[in-house]
Amino acid sequence: MYDLIGIALFVIVVVSIALTILALLISRISLNRHVWLARFFADVLDFFYLPIKSVFHRYADARTLDAWMVSLKNMANRSAFAKTERRLLLAPHCMRSLDCPASSTRFGIECVSCGKCVFSRMLNDAGRFGYTLHIIAGSSYIRHIVKRESADGALLLACNYELNKVMRSLKRKKIVTYGVPLLKDGCYATEIDYENLIRVMESLSRQD
Numbered sequence: 001m002y003d004l005i006g007i008a009l010f011v012i013v014v015v016s017i018a019l020t021i022l023a024l025l026i027s028r029i030s031l032n033r034h035v036w037l038a039r040f041f042a043d044v045l046d047f048f049y050l051p052i053k054s055v056f057h058r059y060a061d062a063r064t065l066d067a068w069m070v071s072l073k074n075m076a077n078r079s080a081f082a083k084t085e086r087r088l089l090l091a092p093h094c095m096r097s098l099d100c101p102a103s104s105t106r107f108g109i110e111c112v113s114c115g116k117c118v119f120s121r122m123l124n125d126a127g128r129f130g131y132t133l134h135i136i137a138g139s140s141y142i143r144h145i146v147k148r149e150s151a152d153g154a155l156l157l158a159c160n161y162e163l164n165k166v167m168r169s170l171k172r173k174k175i176v177t178y179g180v181p182l183l184k185d186g187c188y189a190t191e192i193d194y195e196n197l198i199r200v201m202e203s204l205s206r207q208d
Contacts, residue, residue: 020048027068030075038076045069046168063185066160070179073167080176082204084153088175089131090142090166091122091157092182094190096135106144109135118194129201131155139166146173153177155201157192159185178204 023041030038045052046069056062093109096102097116102109111133113120119135126133134145139162154170156163156179163179170177180200183191 016048019044020052024052024065024068027072030071031068035072035075038072042069042072042076045072046171049168063160066164067181070160070163070167070181073164074178077176077178078204081153081155081178084151084176086149086151087131087153087155088145088149088151089122089126089133089155089157090145091119091133091135091192092162092190093135093137094186094188095119095157095182095192098188102135104137106141107134107148108141108145109137111135118192121194122197125198125201129205131201139169142166142169146170146175151175155180155204157197158182159190161185 023044026035026037026041027045029035035041049069053062053065056065095117096109096119097114100109100116101114102112104110109119111119111123113123119133123133132149132151134141136142136145152174153176154166156166156177158166158179158181160179160181163181167177167179178200180192180197183193
């Protein structure tokens with residue numbers, strides 16, 4: 001009996017390791033081309049995220065893991081996102097001007113379109129593509145936003161670590177996500193490739 005349990009546990013461990021390695025390989029490939037079973041492999045990486053991340057912390061760069069996972073999730077979510085109707089655009093406050101005159105609420109920074117940063121333009125483009133823009137100072141704001149907004153899709157702008165974290169969180173709330181990484185990480189003066197953002201919003205506005 002104990003021998004059978006031992007064999008079963010050994011098989012489970014071997015299969016889990018093999019699936020994880022394969023999922024990592026697939027996520028890496030997804031950076032450059034389309035892959036099959038993106039949702040399945042994204043779920044595998046989510047399930048084993050903490051142990052995988054500890055390995056990356058020790059032997060590589062954990063940001064690489066998050067970048068791979070965001071790429072894979074984008075591929076898995078793209079078709080479903082294109083079918084969403086009530087969309088949020090969640091952007092980090094670190095992109096705003098250092099002398100931003102806008103006030104903060106529990107739902108984020110209330111942009112006044114002063115023209116000092118990219119958010120004046122983004123506010124207009126968000127409305128043009130059917131998004132409600134929220135400029136947030138942390139992922140804790142999202143809890144209040146999703147309670148107020150009956151959204152079924154969220155386009156996220158952030159570093160890959162935050163993208164991956166919020167994608168995992170909103171998945172539990174049945175909100176389809178798509179992430180656009182910032183050009184550089186940091187606490188202030190961060191930037192987005194704005195033309196790429198527009199291309200993403202245009203492509204996601206088309207029903208596949």
